[in-house]
Amino acid sequence: MSANSRMTVAVHVLTWMALVHDRGRVVVTSDQIATSVATNPVVIRRSLADLREAGLVTVRHGAGAGWTLARAAESITLLDVFRAVHDDEPLFALHRGEPNQACPIGRGIRPTLRDVYADAEEAVRRELARVTIADVLRDTLATRSD
Numbered sequence: 194m195s196a197n198s199r200m201t202v203a204v205h206v207l208t209w210m211a212l213v214h215d216r217g218r219v220v221v222t223s224d225q226i227a228t229s230v231a232t233n234p235v236v237i238r239r240s241l242a243d244l245r246e247a248g249l250v251t252v253r254h255g256a257g258a259g260w261t262l263a264r265a266a267e268s269i270t271l272l273d274v275f276r277a278v279h280d281d282e283p284l285f286a287l288h289r290g291e292p293n294q295a296c297p298i299g300r301g302i303r304p305t306l307r308d309v310y311a312d313a314e315e316a317v318r319r320e321l322a323r324v325t326i327a328d329v330l331r332d333t334l335a336t337r338s339d
Contacts, residue, residue, distance in 0.1 A: 199278040202272065203240050205230050207249065207326045208333060211266035215330075220259035240278070247277030266330060273320035284317065285310040 207230045213221055221263070223241060227234040241260055244250045251263045287306060292299030 199240065199243075201230070201273050202230060202236065203244060203278045204326070204329060206237060206240050207244065207262070207266070207269060208329045209264050210250070210260065211326050211330045212334075214262055214266070219261050220253055220257055221260070221261075222259045226260070235337065243277045247273065249273060249277060250296070266327040267325055269326040270322050271324045271326075272318055275318075275321050276327075283310065284314045294306055 196210050206226050209226055210221055213225075218236045223237040226241075227237045232238060241250055241252070245252060245263075248263055249269055250260050252258075252260055285306075286312075287303050292302055
């Protein structure tokens with residue numbers, strides 16, 4: 194089972210857009226963003242479509258076409274990004290079918306895990322709500338590559 198990287202790509206996109214915005218360039222293209230992410234511009238356009246639907250970026254058509262942040266990086270949380278790219282499914286799933294109710298573990302595992310998973314998901318959402326794109330930009334620029 195592999196993890197979905199849509200969240201990471203979307204955060205990378207927004208963080209790069211915040212960086213170039215801070216450097217005086219407001220409008221960027223998906224090709225320019227794709228260079229930073231090192232992926233196909235089609236992947237970036239899909240991510241930007243999700244972000245646009247969530248109101249995090251806007252698109253300009255015609256002369257000077259490209260993408261811009263819809264809000265300041267300080268006001269975009271990672272929870273906003275998570276909601277833009279993640280479906281409404283829970284982070285953790287229970288068994289597809291009912292476990293064996295004659296087994297003491299099968300009988301009690303679902304209610305136990307349901308509570309644990311709910312607490313874990315709430316903790317994830319709380320942490321994502323605490324961190325902004327501006328925070329990610331600051332910390333990323335402060336991180337040295339070895």
